[in-house]
Amino acid sequence: MSTADSATTDGPVFSTEAYAAVEKEARSRNALYVPSTLEHAAELLTDLWAAGKRHGVTPDDWGWVTSLAGACVDVVARQYESAPNPKRTVAEIVALHGHLVGALTSPELGLTARMSGPGVIVDRGPDTPRGGRYGDADVEVRIYSDGGWSFSFAQDGSPVVSILAPASDAGAAQVAEIIRAFVRGELVNPFRR
Structure with missing residues (x-):
């Protein structure tokens, strides 16, 4: 894991595999992503993979039904595409x-x-x-x-x-x-x- 190995890390915790997966998915989108946005999506994907593992689902198993990495990119991107209420001044x-x-x-x-x-x-x-x-x-x-x-x-x-x-x-x-x-x-x- 790229940042998960350190208990003192203040930033996102994600695996290098998750980062590579979301980075690949982001390239197919019609937008550009800064590193911190990709890290945010990779952290979510890492968490979802961990939840799946607790239920006997491997990261490859997800590919049979959905692009979990793509879903993570899209759901995180949505947070950056619209401003919170109230609107920015x-x-x-x-x-x-x-x-x-x-x-x-x-x-x-x-x-x-x-x-x-x-x-x-x-x-x-x-x-x-x-x-x-x-x-x-x-x-x-x-x-x-x-x-x-x-x-x-x-x-x-x-x-x-x-x-x-x-x-x-x-x-x-x-x-x-x-x-x-x-x-x-x-x-x-x-x-x-």
């Missing part, structure tokens, strides 16, 4: 966008980003996939008052891809890592899936 959204800009422009990531209207605009790089009417649009990232994170090219009518991440400072930092990979051309273009 404008101040909360601005604060999360501010954390995102801070992470994007940090010396570690080194991107150029700024708050703009309802989102954050990230300057494209030389290896950013083509997007927008002329292929040269910058990237826009948002978190919604009643939903989660997403990004698109900063042009009206551009397709939008969800990023399943917590609505927190740590979540903003993980979203920044995905955006860095996209802008630098290290991420398979999710708009072409």
Whole structure:
């Protein structure tokens, strides 16, 4: 187990097999997942496998009736796709966008980003996939008052891809890592899936 062996671990407890299974399922979804979201799903899957084991059901047995890993990805993703009641305030959204800009422009990531209207605009790089009417649009990232994170090219009518991440400072930092990979051309273009 990747983190289950330590009794002092404060984070999620999951097996490496569970993480690999949810990571594989997440690749088939039309969204991007930050590591902490995958860890959350892997922890749930590890728990379900353990419950099944107590009833004589192996992880392989689940495959006969359902994709338990896929179900874990989907049920956990739902928690990040919609905001709790009440909806996020404008101040909360601005604060999360501010954390995102801070992470994007940090010396570690080194991107150029700024708050703009309802989102954050990230300057494209030389290896950013083509997007927008002329292929040269910058990237826009948002978190919604009643939903989660997403990004698109900063042009009206551009397709939008969800990023399943917590609505927190740590979540903003993980979203920044995905955006860095996209802008630098290290991420398979999710708009072409």
